[in-house]
Amino acid sequence: MELAVDDEAIKRNPAKARGVKVPAEKAGRVVAWSDETVFRIVECHPPLYRPIASVGAACGLRQGELFGLAEEDIDFDAMVIHVRRQVKKLGRAFVFALPKNDAERTVPMSEGTARTLREHIEATKPRPYTLPWERLDGKPLAVKLLFRWTDDKHILARTYDDLVWKAALAQAGMIPMPGKDARGRRQYTTSRDTGMHALRHYYASITLADGVNIKELAEYLGHGDPGFTLRLYTHMLPSSHERARKAVDARLARLFSTFSHGTVTEQAADRSPTAPWEPDGGTYTDEPGIGL
Numbered sequence: 378m379e380l381a382v383d384d385e386a387i388k389r390n391p392a393k394a395r396g397v398k399v400p401a402e403k404a405g406r407v408v409a410w411s412d413e414t415v416f417r418i419v420e421c422h423p424p425l426y427r428p429i430a431s432v433g434a435a436c437g438l439r440q441g442e443l444f445g446l447a448e449e450d451i452d453f454d455a456m457v458i459h460v461r462r463q464v465k466k467l468g469r470a471f472v473f474a475l476p477k478n479d480a481e482r483t484v485p486m487s488e489g490t491a492r493t494l495r496e497h498i499e500a501t502k503p504r505p506y507t508l509p510w511e512r513l514d515g516k517p518l519a520v521k522l523l524f525r526w527t528d529d530k531h532i533l534a535r536t537y538d539d540l541v542w543k544a545a546l547a548q549a550g551m552i553p554m555p556g557k558d559a560r561g562r563r564q565y566t567t568s569r570d571t572g573m574h575a576l577r578h579y580y581a582s583i584t585l586a587d588g589v590n591i592k593e594l595a596e597y598l599g600h601g602d603p604g605f606t607l608r609l610y611t612h613m614l615p616s617s618h619e620r621a622r623k624a625v626d627a628r629l630a631r632l633f634s635t636f637s638h639g640t641v642t643e644q645a646a647d648r649s650p651t652a653p654w655e656p657d658g659g660t661y662t663d664e665p666g667i668g669l
Contacts (some may be wrong), residue, residue, distance in 0.1 A: 379605070382477075406612050409582035410575055414551070421545035426537075428497045429524050432458075433573065435490040437580035437598050440573050441465060442476055444532045447520035448503045451486070451494055458484045460522070462597065464508070464531055466485075471531065473508045473518050478601040485597070489606070496522065506531060538573070546571055581610050 378390040410418075419430045429443055438446070441463035451458045461481045465474040475481065486494075503602070504519035508531070510518045515603035524532055543565040546552045552571055555563040577598060584594055626633070 379483050382386065386392065392487055403517075404534075407578050407609060408570070409578045409613065414549070415576070415579055417549035418545050418551065421548040422541060424503075425527070426524070426541050430576065431493050432490060433576035434579050435487060435493075436484045437577045438484070439463065439477065439577070439599070440534050440537075442525060445473060448498055448523060448525050449521060453495070455493060456486045458486050460484060464534075466534075467513055470513055471533075472507060472511060472513060472515060473520070474511050476599055478599060480601070482596060482599050501525075504529075542573055543567060582613050585610060586611050586615055664666070
């Protein structure tokens with residue numbers, strides 16, 4: 378249910394209550410796609426919509442946040458993306474609204490992502506697009522939306538899923554090619570694991586693998602509780618054994634180097650077992666006569 382809320386398939390979790398303790402999760406672990414899988418899916422998008430999937434994989438934005446992304450949200454100087462809004466459905470209409478958890482956030486932007494967005498902006502010349510803010514009768518807000526349909530309208534999540542996303546999955550071999558329903562419309566066989574939310578899981582996997590910590594990842598993904606991020610992705614954390622070894626050797630190099638001038642036995646032979654060697658003579662102040 379929490380993942381369904383995160384996907385914005387439902388507005389709130391009907392099974393969540395403050396007075397009820399949630400039992401330990403027994404569901405399977407989230408499995409991140411491989412690099413090659415993501416490459417294939419992005420390449421199977423029509424060129425105009427390819428940046429949507431690219432930025433999704435490279436920044437971990439939710440689907441509605443991608444569709445609400447505007448040119449003024451991209452800071453090429455600071456190399457960050459400001460996630461300030463989403464396109465949200467209210468009944469049969471749409472509004473601009475704050476991202477999930479009603480919180481804006483800032484996500485780091487890689488050089489490759491910046492190049493992709495620069496090229497897209499240059500090719501499409503984003504123009505102001507207006508939707509009400511938060512409510513159907515809310516104040517109109519105009520922003521230069523980056524991603525639009527060819528008729529200049531904002532992108533609808535369900536239409537994108539049916540016409541673009543699922544078609545790319547089928548071409549990439551992730552799902553079967555579509556059949557036809559009784560009205561002759563294309564019908565795809567999909568699962569929760571093949572939704573666009575999988576790009577967020579991919580983003581989590583590659584950032585964790587390169588050392589981004591859970592607190593930072595929670596901020597980038599827009600999770601209100603880093604504990605949720607940890608529970609969701611703890612199995613993706615890389616083994617820390619080798620990093621721990623390197624950290625210890627790096628910080629204690631001077632300490633360990635003192636032993637490189639001779640073996641412990643050789644160093645011990647250089648002094649009398651009863652001779653004090655510490656700055657204070659090796660005597661405990663509370664037990665006179667005892668030397669080290």
